[in-house]
Amino acid sequence: MNPDILRERQNATFDIEKLTNILDGGAERTNRRREIREVLVLNDPDFDYGTPTSLPTMILKLREYGISDPVEINWYKSMYWGTGREALGLHYVMFLPTLYTQCDSEQFNKWVPLIIGTYAQTEMGHGTHLRGLETTATFDPATQEFVMHSPTVTSIKWWPGGRNPLFLPLIFLSIPLSASLFDLFLSGFALPTCSGIVIGDIGPKFGFDAVDNGYLKLEHVRIPRENMLMKYAQVKPDGSYVKPLSSKLTYGTMVFIRSLIVGNAGIVLSQCCTIAIRYSAVRHQSEIRAGEAEPQILDYQTQQHKLFPLLATAYAFLFAGQYMIDTYNRISGDINQGDLSEMPELHALSAGLKAFTTWTANTGIEVCRMSCGGHGYSRSSALPDIYVEFTPSCTYEGENTVMMLQTARFLMKSYRQVQAGQQLSGAVSYLNKVHHRVMAPQAVSSQLDLNLNTLVDLYEIRAAMLVELAAQSIQQESARGKCQEDSWNNSTIDLVRASDAHCHYMVLKMFRDKVDQIEDPGVHSVMSTLAHLYAIHGMGNFTGDFLQAGVLTGAQVPSVSKCLKGLLAEVRPSAVLLVDAFDHHDKMLNSVLGRHDGNVYEAMFEWARSSPLNRTEVHESFHKHLKPLQAKL
Ligand SMILES: CCCCCCCCCCCCCCCCC/C=C/C(=O)SCCNC(=O)CCNC(=O)[C@H](O)C(C)(C)COP(=O)(O)OP(=O)(O)OC[C@H]1O[C@@H](n2cnc3c(N)ncnc32)[C@H](O)[C@@H]1OP(=O)(O)O
Numbered sequence: 189m190n191p192d193i194l195r196e197r198q199n200a201t202f203d204i205e206k207l208t209n210i211l212d213g214g215a216e217r218t219n220r221r222r223e224i225r226e227v228l229v230l231n232d233p234d235f236d237y238g239t240p241t242s243l244p245t246m247i248l249k250l251r252e253y254g255i256s257d258p259v260e261i262n263w264y265k266s267m268y269w270g271t272g273r274e275a276l277g278l279h280y281v282m283f284l285p286t287l288y289t290q291c292d293s294e295q296f297n298k299w300v301p302l303i304i305g306t307y308a309q310t311e312m313g314h315g316t317h318l319r320g321l322e323t324t325a326t327f328d329p330a331t332q333e334f335v336m337h338s339p340t341v342t343s344i345k346w347w348p349g350g351r352n353p354l355f356l357p358l359i360f361l362s363i364p365l366s367a368s369l370f371d372l373f374l375s376g377f378a379l380p381t382c383s384g385i386v387i388g389d390i391g392p393k394f395g396f397d398a399v400d401n402g403y404l405k406l407e408h409v410r411i412p413r414e415n416m417l418m419k420y421a422q423v424k425p426d427g428s429y430v431k432p433l434s435s436k437l438t439y440g441t442m443v444f445i446r447s448l449i450v451g452n453a454g455i456v457l458s459q460c461c462t463i464a465i466r467y468s469a470v471r472h473q474s475e476i477r478a479g480e481a482e483p484q485i486l487d488y489q490t491q492q493h494k495l496f497p498l499l500a501t502a503y504a505f506l507f508a509g510q511y512m513i514d515t516y517n518r519i520s521g522d523i524n525q526g527d528l529s530e531m532p533e534l535h536a537l538s539a540g541l542k543a544f545t546t547w548t549a550n551t552g553i554e555v556c557r558m559s560c561g562g563h564g565y566s567r568s569s570a571l572p573d574i575y576v577e578f579t580p581s582c583t584y585e586g587e588n589t590v591m592m593l594q595t596a597r598f599l600m601k602s603y604r605q606v607q608a609g610q611q612l613s614g615a616v617s618y619l620n621k622v623h624h625r626v627m628a629p630q631a632v633s634s635q636l637d638l639n640l641n642t643l644v645d646l647y648e649i650r651a652a653m654l655v656e657l658a659a660q661s662i663q664q665e666s667a668r669g670k671c672q673e674d675s676w677n678n679s680t681i682d683l684v685r686a687s688d689a690h691c692h693y694m695v696l697k698m699f700r701d702k703v704d705q706i707e708d709p710g711v712h713s714v715m716s717t718l719a720h721l722y723a724i725h726g727m728g729n730f731t732g733d734f735l736q737a738g739v740l741t742g743a744q745v746p747s748v749s750k751c752l753k754g755l756l757a758e759v760r761p762s763a764v765l766l767v768d769a770f771d772h773h774d775k776m777l778n779s780v781l782g783r784h785d786g787n788v789y790e791a792m793f794e795w796a797r798s799s800p801l802n803r804t805e806v807h808e809s810f811h812k813h814l815k816p817l818q819a820k821l
């Protein structure tokens with residue numbers, strides 16, 4: 189074990205295992221996660237780490253072990269595939285959940301155990317604007333079939349993941365928006381089951397290489413009426429259409445995956461913090477005091493300023509992910525019983541948090557990479573691969589700006605309800621006070637009140653102010669004679685800012701609520717420090733908002749920076765222990781820099797020597813290209 193990393197693990201002030209249990213949702217969940225990792229994967233003789241040939245093995249093993257919980261599937265898959273995406277991700281997180289939520293009982297029993305599929309909603313011309321989708325599904329009562337057709341080049345289905353002849357049916361969204369299970373291919377290498385299908389791969393991408401995103405053009409292809417997913421909407425044999433309780437029920441799968449993405453952003457950020465902080469504990473560079481040994485780069489304040497707020501953010505997002513999944517499960521249970529009353533709030537929360545967490549994590553991954561210097565740019569660090577695999581999450585499952593505007597739509601509606609004298613409940617209840625709150629700054633003293641509850645209040649006031657400013661912008665545009673739509677569009681910068689502040693407040697509130705539940709004094713103390721760091725770092729980034737909200741005075745601004753520096757120093761002794769608590773196995777992290785034993789340099793040399801480029805003393809290209817050239821010179 190590297191001596192630096194060994195020293196970092198001495199004198200722990202908190203019980204790491206207890207913190208790991210909290211992250212997993214209890215000791216039993218930690219035990220289950222490790223059982224899946226150690227017994228079902230690492231000790232499985234069939235386990236051929238992360239090679240494509242192991243994909244069928246993985247599927248059959250998941251079925252053999254009866255693993256169906258999305259989190260457990262993710263635990264299993266992440267051990268198999270490390271930090272990358274793999275071809276079946278979409279099957280598990282979109283195709284199956286759509287069948288679970290949109291099939292009637294007969295369809296469920298018919299299809300769920302048997303098939304692997306994808307989710308073909310996006311078209312070349314439309315990904316965001318679902319009401320603009322052009323693919324048609326025309327019912328033919330004479331044959332009891334739907335005729336599926338791509339009328340224009342822009343209606344070609346574009347992006348479905350896993351869209352190669354290997355794969356089976358796909359969930360298909362078409363006009364009128366209904367989800368029809370469209371059985372295109374038999375399993376295995378069979379060709380299309382019917383003519384009129386043009387299919388292929390959309391070509392090289394920024395990354396996501398394990399997933400073959402394809403295109404699909406349909407020319408009057410017929411599928412049985414029964415292939416329309418009929419839990420919520422039906423087309424009867426006589427062609428009559430039974431409308432769903434809400435047209436937005438068809439969007440349910442996207443709400444589900446957005447809810448998962450929130451926790452996943454926390455997981456990915458925790459992986460990167462593990463890599464960067466462990467590496468920063470063993471990397472020595474330059475000097476602080478002349479003549480002394482080169483310090484660990486983790487002792488540079490700037491390095492702490494880069495990494496420790498991200499460490500706090502990783503914990504914040506993991507807790508937000510737990511809250512999001514619990515909220516999704518509760519409200520989707522109610523929806524299943526026909527109670528749609530909280531569907532708008534679930535949509536607004538999942539859309540906003542998905543955008544907020546992925547934007548922040550996306551930036552954070554790059555900060556972690558750059559904090560590792562040149563070695564961070566090496567694939568051996570795993571950080572470039574993590575970035576390339578994660579960054580599309582700001583686009584897929586709802587492009588982030590559009591998602592923030594969906595949350596803004598809910599905030600504006602809530603604000604108008606308060607103006608009309610209604611009393612709000614739930615996540616936006618803080619808006620009830622927006623007119624009565626005295627936006628008085630804290631005590632005039634230049635000292636900040638560091639009570640976590642006070643900090644949550646300040647974020648709440650900031651959010652309320654920005655919601656009100658966005659609403660006022662819309663009102664001012666209307667007063668200038670703009671129509672409602674133009675008033676909205678001319679206020680979208682303010683609207684996104686308000687949604688971002690709302691999500692920031694929600695995440696800090698969830699972090700505070702989680703800290704309040706922690707009974708172990710040592711764990712409570714270190715988590716409280718991280719929650720403070722998360723809040724103060726945010727105040728430093730958005731000082732203008734807090735000044736504008738009147739909850740921070742100019743005299744207090746220096747205190748923010750002073751407080752931040754103090755918190756960085758407070759986190760320093762626990763930094764390595766805090767990433768150890770994430771409990772990422774070396775095999776899954778697949779990072780030379782993030783090794784648990786900290787033996788980076790030896791491992792890096794071995795990694796480089798194993799490169800195919802080093803298989804021979806002199807690369808064959810010399811003999812093939814350079815030597816003949818030299819002969820002619
Ligand atoms: C800790 C747990 C960790 C576990 C980890 C487990 C695994 C983690 C996996 C992580 C990631 C894996 C990734 C896998 C690969 C992903 C591959 C990508 C796939 C895709 O991208 S699929 C396609 C995704 N596409 C979209 O998301 C489309 C986005 N567009 C839309 O959703 C809609 O067009 C819209 C919302 C933008 C607009 O819709 P519409 O025009 O119909 O609505 P309006 O804006 O006019 O609003 C009308 C009212 O409808 C309400 N509304 C809208 N949407 C919803 C909804 N979904 N639910 C409820 N209500 C909705 C609006 O709020 C409006 O209501 P109002 O009352 O009138 O205001």
Ligand SMILES: Cc1cc2nc3c(=O)[nH]c(=O)nc-3n(C[C@H](O)[C@H](O)[C@H](O)COP(=O)(O)OP(=O)(O)OC[C@H]3O[C@@H](n4cnc5c(N)ncnc54)[C@H](O)[C@@H]3O)c2cc1C
Nearest residue numbers: 307308309310314315316347348349580583584585587589
């Ligand atoms: C790696 C990857 C995998 C994918 N896998 C799948 C899949 O399996 N199945 C599937 O169906 N789809 C998939 N997609 C497609 C994905 O869902 C869409 O790309 C996504 O929904 C964004 O839509 P778009 O590409 O049309 O972008 P656009 O909506 O065209 O976005 C372009 C710009 O327009 C802006 N914009 C759009 N509308 C508004 C608005 N109302 N207000 C303000 N600004 C706006 C956006 O903010 C953005 O800046 C995948 C995409 C990627 C990158």
